[in-house]
Amino acid sequence: MNNTVPVTPLEKIALSCSGGGYRAASFHLGALAYLNRLHYNGRPLLERVEMLSTVSGGTITGVVYALRKQQGQSFSEIYNFLMEQLRTFDLIKAGIEKLDPGAVWQNPGKTKNLINAFAELYHLHFTNGATFADLEGELSHLKTVVFNSTEFTNAIDFRFRNKAAGYCGNYYNMVQGDAAAEIRLADAIAASSCFPGGFEPILWPDDFMHEASPAIKQIKEKKLPVSGLMDGGIYDNQGIDAILNYRKNDAVPYFDLVIVSDVASPYMTPYAPFAEGLKKGFNEWTVGEIKTKSKKINLLTNAALLFLITLLVVLPVFNGYTATFWTGLSLGLAAGFLLFLAMKAIALRKARAGLAGFSGRLLKLVPEFYKEKLAGLKMEALSLHRVEPLLVDRLQSLVTLLMNVFLKVVRRLNYKILYANDNYTYRRISNLIKGLTREDFDSNSKRRSEDGAPDEKLAANSVLLGTYDQVVGPLISDIVETASGFGTTLWFTEQEQLAGMLQNLVVAGEFTMCCNLLEYLEKVIYEKDSGFDALDGRVREEITKTYELCKTDWEHFRQEPAFMVNEPKT
Secondary structure, X not given: OOXXXXXXXXXXXXXXXXXXXXHHHHHHHHHHHHHHHOEEOOEEHHHHEEEEEXXXXXXXXXXXXXXXXXXXXXXXXXXXXXXXXXHHOOHHHHHHHHOOOOOOOOOOOOOOOHHHHHHHHHHHHHHOOOEHHHHXXXXXXXXXXXXXXXXXXXXXXXXXXXXXXXXXXXXXXXXXXXXXXXXXXXXXXXXXXOOEOOEOOEEEOHHHOOOOOHHHHHHHHOOOOOEEEEEOHHHHOOOHXXXXXXOOOOXXXXXXXXXXXEOOOOOOOOOXXXXXXXXXXXXXXXXHHHHHHHHHHHHHHHHHHHXXXXXXXXXXXXXXXXXXXXXXXXXXXXXXXXXXXXXXXXXXXXXXXXXXXXXXXXXXXXXXXXXXXXXXXOHHHOEHHHHHHHHHHHHHHHHHHHHHHHHHHHHHHHHHHHHHOHHHOOOEEEEEOOOOOHHHHOOOHHHOOOOOOOOHHHHHHOOOOOOHHHHOOHHHHHHHHHHHOOOOOXXXXXXXXXXXXHHHHHHHHHHHHHHHHHHHHHHHHHOOOOOHHHOOHHHHHHHHHHHHHHHHHHHHHHHOOOOOOOOOOO
């Protein structure tokens, strides 16, 4: 077991970027920007990132960075491109418009649904038609890229990787060689960010075929079972697992530093049951009474319409059916009401048939055991004030389970694996969007040693020990509270743009990464048993230089949190 500083700290870095929609994409862009700013031994730390593992919203930033870096673009060019796309492009609006029957699809073979509409938009606006073949070569510092999704056939991860990282897919569904190279990066983004409830699964291989994918077409022709792919966050929303499994049999971890950039919150809103309405008025009606009354209302409506039609036909009799305006109006209205009555009857018949068919399909999904148990429930005898909470509480608990409980349990398990392994004691950083909120700061166990008190030498030299106001200050606090409270969306509203939400998220990623690197470097240099003093003198000198640069930047952030936004990128 090796729980001291690596022999070559900061040389080989792995970076994971969590899911979280545009909140994640923006925060991680800020994290990348600061890694690009801070130098170690003559190169930006970002240039020392050998592995990138991303999930969902983090995959938007990850794919764009990996692709454009491979194409030889500067960080400034990549940063400006992503900022413009995130600022101006409303994915939800454009995706819904793509579902219009008259909309043009670049890949007509795709299933016409929302997730494939998004894949088309990623293809047009973010990746310009690139495939995994475009990630190959020696231009980039990234040796391994992994974009994570979840496969619903075997309930495990489905990973999109460049050739150097190995096959795409998983153990049960390996995609290698030409087929892996043909996968469009846009489809990988779609699969990685296909969160439950918002989207339907994207299908492998059906939805991944395009006009230049003969190898994927061959897989389709084998008639293997289709695999539904969804958000990588279902399996691992932080992308940690892919990094921990990289060369996992090595006695010492391959990477000198693992950075987990994460916008997920560890907290949940307490469950609140639906407030049951009073049993009075409309709420008193039972399901059976509503059915009966609706039938009566329909019959009365039909009778009223028939009476009105008859009256309109008979009225012209009194004028001898002469060709007058009033005769024409009366007969025209009669014809219109008759047509409405016929259309209503047809629509109701089709609606009942459709509802019956839908109910039948749903019932087929219900196991016989439950059908037998539910047979004793007389739904028609229940009043609305009883039915409403029965339905709402179940739906609310299901959504909470899918979107909160599962994700947070998996998050804790993956962090536990990383932080329970002593080999990673000086090889890990968590860059958490909520880490610099007042709520999290004092309870952050990373700022204390195992016994709850800081190391004596560290306490004497650290600039990060003290009260929240002393260490963080009000300017950073205001931004981080705003950024961490932003929801998981794929757009910025006009009000959010006016409020500078995108800039707040990017800036939060910058100063949070600075703070966490500063904390890490302080531990490396000052903690008694870190092993820093045993390192080569040249290495110690370079680490100290990087620390001083980081410390200066942190003080700059405290005085002017957005200072990097106004600086030219390189």
